[in-house]
Amino acid sequence: MDQPSFTEITELGEFGLIGYLTKNITIQNATTIKGVGDDCAVIDHTGYQTVVSVDMLVENVHFDRMYTPLKHLGYKAITSSISDIYAMNAIAEQVIVSIAVSNQLSVEMLSEIYSGMLTACKLYEVDMVGGDTTTIPTGIVINITSIGKAKPEDIIYRNTAKDKDLICVTGDLGSAYVGLLVLEREKRVFLESTGVQPELEGYDYVLQRQLRPEARKDIPEMFKNLGIKPTSMIDISDGLSSEIIHICTQSGVGCKLFEEKIPIDPGTYQFARDFNLDPTMCALNGGEDYELLFTIPVTDYEKVKDHPDFTAIGHITDVPGDFRLITKSQNEHPLKAQGWKVFDN
Amino acid sequence: MDQPSFTEITELGEFGLIGYLTKNITIQNATTIKGVGDDCAVIDHTGYQTVVSVDMLVENVHFDRMYTPLKHLGYKAITSSISDIYAMNAIAEQVIVSIAVSNQLSVEMLSEIYSGMLTACKLYEVDMVGGDTTTIPTGIVINITSIGKAKPEDIIYRNTAKDKDLICVTGDLGSAYVGLLVLEREKRVFLESTGVQPELEGYDYVLQRQLRPEARKDIPEMFKNLGIKPTSMIDISDGLSSEIIHICTQSGVGCKLFEEKIPIDPGTYQFARDFNLDPTMCALNGGEDYELLFTIPVTDYEKVKDHPDFTAIGHITDVPGDFRLITKSQNEHPLKAQGWKVFDN
Numbered sequence: 001m002d003q004p005s006f007t008e009i010t011e012l013g014e015f016g017l018i019g020y021l022t023k024n025i026t027i028q029n030a031t032t033i034k035g036v037g038d039d040c041a042v043i044d045h046t047g048y049q050t051v052v053s054v055d056m057l058v059e060n061v062h063f064d065r066m067y068t069p070l071k072h073l074g075y076k077a078i079t080s081s082i083s084d085i086y087a088m089n090a091i092a093e094q095v096i097v098s099i100a101v102s103n104q105l106s107v108e109m110l111s112e113i114y115s116g117m118l119t120a121c122k123l124y125e126v127d128m129v130g131g132d133t134t135t136i137p138t139g140i141v142i143n144i145t146s147i148g149k150a151k152p153e154d155i156i157y158r159n160t161a162k163d164k165d166l167i168c169v170t171g172d173l174g175s176a177y178v179g180l181l182v183l184e185r186e187k188r189v190f191l192e193s194t195g196v197q198p199e200l201e202g203y204d205y206v207l208q209r210q211l212r213p214e215a216r217k218d219i220p221e222m223f224k225n226l227g228i229k230p231t232s233m234i235d236i237s238d239g240l241s242s243e244i245i246h247i248c249t250q251s252g253v254g255c256k257l258f259e260e261k262i263p264i265d266p267g268t269y270q271f272a273r274d275f276n277l278d279p280t281m282c283a284l285n286g287g288e289d290y291e292l293l294f295t296i297p298v299t300d301y302e303k304v305k306d307h308p309d310f311t312a313i314g315h316i317t318d319v320p321g322d323f324r325l326i327t328k329s330q331n332e333h334p335l336k337a338q339g340w341k342v343f344d345n
Numbered sequence: 346m347d348q349p350s351f352t353e354i355t356e357l358g359e360f361g362l363i364g365y366l367t368k369n370i371t372i373q374n375a376t377t378i379k380g381v382g383d384d385c386a387v388i389d390h391t392g393y394q395t396v397v398s399v400d401m402l403v404e405n406v407h408f409d410r411m412y413t414p415l416k417h418l419g420y421k422a423i424t425s426s427i428s429d430i431y432a433m434n435a436i437a438e439q440v441i442v443s444i445a446v447s448n449q450l451s452v453e454m455l456s457e458i459y460s461g462m463l464t465a466c467k468l469y470e471v472d473m474v475g476g477d478t479t480t481i482p483t484g485i486v487i488n489i490t491s492i493g494k495a496k497p498e499d500i501i502y503r504n505t506a507k508d509k510d511l512i513c514v515t516g517d518l519g520s521a522y523v524g525l526l527v528l529e530r531e532k533r534v535f536l537e538s539t540g541v542q543p544e545l546e547g548y549d550y551v552l553q554r555q556l557r558p559e560a561r562k563d564i565p566e567m568f569k570n571l572g573i574k575p576t577s578m579i580d581i582s583d584g585l586s587s588e589i590i591h592i593c594t595q596s597g598v599g600c601k602l603f604e605e606k607i608p609i610d611p612g613t614y615q616f617a618r619d620f621n622l623d624p625t626m627c628a629l630n631g632g633e634d635y636e637l638l639f640t641i642p643v644t645d646y647e648k649v650k651d652h653p654d655f656t657a658i659g660h661i662t663d664v665p666g667d668f669r670l671i672t673k674s675q676n677e678h679p680l681k682a683q684g685w686k687v688f689d690n
Contacts, residue, residue, distance in 0.1 A: 038433070039580060045390055050395055053441075054476060055443075058481045060482055090385070098401040134403055134406060137403075147397065
C-alpha cells in the first residue's frame with residue numbers, strides 16, 4: 001500500500017487552506033444568501049424564527065484519534081451538533097465550522113475531517129456557510145455552530161412539560177456508550193500486545209452508534225404527520241437520566257421512569273452484560289445516543305403506542321425535584337444525573 | 346494582598362459551572378426570544394436577514410496569558426468577533442460562547458473571562474444567548490459565534506467594489522501590532538531578569554489597542570446619518586494589505602494605496618521607529634486593528650473628506666490582481682498579503 005501523502009498545512013497558508021477545504025461545498029438551501037467567503041454568512045429566515053446552537057469537540061476529551069477515523073470524526077461533529085436543532089422541532093439548514101489543528105496534521109488529514117463533515121451536510125441537507133481555521137500547539141478542537149429555522153408556534157422548549165404527560169424516547173439507548181467501551185477495550189489490548197489487531201467483528205451497530213451517529217432529522221416531520229405536538233423536548237447527549245432531569249427541573253415537575261420500558265438494543269444489552277455492566281445504567285448514564293426525549297399529553301398515547309420509532313418510558317409527576325426509576329422488580333430508586341461529565345476527567 | 350481564591354472547576358461540575366457563569370446575564374434585545382438554557386437559542390429576525398460569524402481564539406497562538414489579563418481576554422474575544430457583524434453594515438445582537446479550559450484554571454479565573462465578555466456585551470448591547478463549556482488537556486480555547494441583523498438592502502459584501510471607487514478606512518492602523526511588540530519586549534526582559542517589573546508607562550494607547558480593542562459599532566449608524574452606502578466593506582483583522590487584497594480579489598479589480606494617506610497614530614509611529622520598524626509596514630501587515638476598510642463611489646468623497654473617523658487612502662483600479670502601494674517618495678511597490686498568518690507560527 002502506498003503511504004498517504006503528507007502536505008504540511010503551512011504549504012497552503014490559511015487562505016489557501018480554506019479555499020482547498022471548501023472547494024466542494026454546494027449550497028442546498030434557499031435560506032442561504034451568502035456562504036463561505038465574507039465577514040459573515042447571510043441567512044434569510046423570513047417567516048421563521050432562527051435557532052442556533054454550538055458544540056465544541058476536543059481531542060482526548062470528546063474523541064480519541066487512535067480509534068476514530070477522521071472522516072467519522074467530521075461526520076459526528078456535524079450530526080451531534082445539528083441534533084440540537086431537531087431537539088427544538090426545527091429544521092437544520094446551516095453549519096459554521098471553527099477548527100484548530102496542530103502542525104502534526106497534514107492537509108490530507110484535515111481534508112478527511114472536512115470530507116466527513118460535507119458528507120453529513122449533504123445527507124442532512126445542511127449548508128456549510130463559513131468558519132475559522134487556525135492552529136493550536138497540540139491536538140484538534142472543532143466547534144460547530146448549527147443554525148435552523150422553525151415557525152414560532154412549532155418550537156418545543158425544555159421548560160414546558162406538564163404533570164401527567166407521558167415521557168417518550170425515539171430509537172434505543174445505551175449503544176453509543178457500549179461502543180465506546182468496546183473501542184477502549186481493544187485500544188488497551190492493542191497497546192499491551194503490540195501488533196494484535198482489534199476484534200471488532202459483530203460490534204457493527206454499537207460502533208456505528210459511537211463513531212458515526214445519526215441525528216433524528218426525521219422526527220419533526222414524523223410529529224407533523226402524526227399530529228403530535230410534544231409539550232417539551234431535548235436531545236440525549238449526556239444520558240437519559242441527565243436529560244429528563246433537565247426537562248423536569250426547568251418545567252418545575254418530577255418524573256417516574258419504568259426500567260422495563262427503556263428501549264435497549266438486544267446486542268447492546270448482551271455486550272453490556274459481557275462488560276459486567278447493567279444495561280439500564282448504560283442507557284441512563286451513557287450518553288451520546290442523539291435520540292430525542294420528549295413529553296406528550298396522555299391523550300396522545302394512541303398516536304405513539306405502536307409506532308416503531310417511539311417508546312413511552314414513564315410520566316411526569318407534580319412533585320418538583322422528585323425523579324424516580326421504577327425497577328423491573330418494582331423497587332423505586334432516585335434518578336441521578338450521572339451523565340458524562342467532562343470536568344470529572 | 347490576599348491570595349485570590351482557587352475553586353476547582355470540578356467542584357461545580359459542568360451544569361453548576363454554566364449556572365454560575367451565566368447568572369448575571371440580562372437580555373437587552375427584543376430579537377432574543379430564548380437565551381441560555383435550552384438546546385438552542387431562539388432569535389426572531391422578522392423583517393431582517395441574519396448574519397453570522399465565528400472566531401476561534403487559542404492560547405499561545407492568539408493570546409499569551411502571561412501579559413493578557415483574563416478580563417481583557419474576554420472583552421477582546423467579544424469585540425474582535427462582533428467586528429465581523431459591523432463589517433457587514435449590520436447590527437450585532439447575540440453571541441454564543443464555546444470555551445474549553447484545562448483544570449489549571451479556577452472557577453474564579455474563568456469567571457474573570459466571563460466578566461470581561463459580559464462587560465463587552467453590555468456596552469455593545471449584545472445578548473449572550475448560549476454556549477458550550479468543556480475541558481481540554483492544556484490551555485484555553487474560546488470560540489465566539491456572533492449573530493446580527495440587517496435589512497437585505499443594507500448588507501455590504503466584499504465582492505462589490507467598483508473601478509475608481511475610493512478606498513477608505515476608519516480610525517488609525519498599526520497600533521495593536523506595536524502594542525504586541527511592547528508586550529513581547531517586556532515579557533522577554535521579565536523572563537531574562539526575574540523581578541524586573543515591566544515598563545508600560547506611556548504605552549496606554551497601543552496596549553489598549555492590543556489588549557482591549559473596540560469594535561466599530563458606531564460606523565453603520567454614521568453611514569446612515571451621512572447618507573453613505575459603501576460599495577464593499579471588510580474589517581481589518583489581518584492587516585490592511587491582506588484585507589484590501591480580499592476585497593479586490595473577490596471584486597475582480599485592483600487598487601492603488603497611497604502611503605502618505607494611511608492614518609497612523611503619532612505615538613504608534615514613534616514606537617514603531619524605536620523598534621526599527623517602518624510604521625507603514627505595521628499598518629499594512631500588523632493586524633488586529635478591528636477598524637473597517639470600505640470603498641465608496643468617488644461622488645461620495647465630499648461626505649468623508651473632513652470626517653474625523655474616515656480617511657481616504659487610495660482607489661480601486663480596473664486591473665484585476667494589480668495591488669500597488671505608492672510610497673511617500675512616489676515609488677510604486679506591489680502590495681502583498683503579509684498579514685498575520687497563524688499557520689506560519
